[in-house]
Amino acid sequence: MNHVVLKVLALTVLAGVSTVAAAQDQATVQVPASAQPSYRLAPQEFYNYEQRYLLDNGLALQMSQKRHRYYTSLRNQQPVEVYPIAPGVFVSSLGTRLEFRDEGDMIVITHLDRLPYAGTLNIDKDRVFVVTR
Structure with a gap:
C-alpha cells in the first residue's frame, strides 16, 4: 500500500x-517518496561543513546551503540535495552518505558512486572515502 x-x-x-x-x-x-528522515540543524551548525573537500582521487566535493536546504556536488556538477538525518550526518535520496566528525575536520563518505553523475567520473563502486582538512 x-x-x-x-x-x-x-x-x-x-x-x-x-x-x-x-x-x-x-x-x-x-x-516526496525520496524524502529522508529529518533532523533540524541548529542555526550555525552547517557552518562547519560548508566548504570544499579534496578527495584522494583528485575530485573535489563541495558542500553548500540555500535556505535551510543542503547540497553536495563533485567537480562543479549540478548540486544534489542531501538531507540531515542526525548531527553531522547527511544522505542523498539515492543513498550517498556524508558523515562529518571532529566538528567538520573529517568526513566519511559512503556510496559516492550513487550520485547521479558519478558514473562519468569513474568513482569506484561502494568505495568509502575518508577526508580530513
Whole structure:
C-alpha cells in the first residue's frame, strides 16, 4: 500500500468517517517518496561543513546551503540535495552518505558512486572515502 492510501485510511479511522471518499476531501500534505528522515540543524551548525573537500582521487566535493536546504556536488556538477538525518550526518535520496566528525575536520563518505553523475567520473563502486582538512 502506498503512503497516500495509508493516510486516507488513517484519516478515516481517526475522524470516524464512514467512507474513504469523505476522507479524501480533507487537505493532505504531499511528501516526496525520496524524502529522508529529518533532523533540524541548529542555526550555525552547517557552518562547519560548508566548504570544499579534496578527495584522494583528485575530485573535489563541495558542500553548500540555500535556505535551510543542503547540497553536495563533485567537480562543479549540478548540486544534489542531501538531507540531515542526525548531527553531522547527511544522505542523498539515492543513498550517498556524508558523515562529518571532529566538528567538520573529517568526513566519511559512503556510496559516492550513487550520485547521479558519478558514473562519468569513474568513482569506484561502494568505495568509502575518508577526508580530513
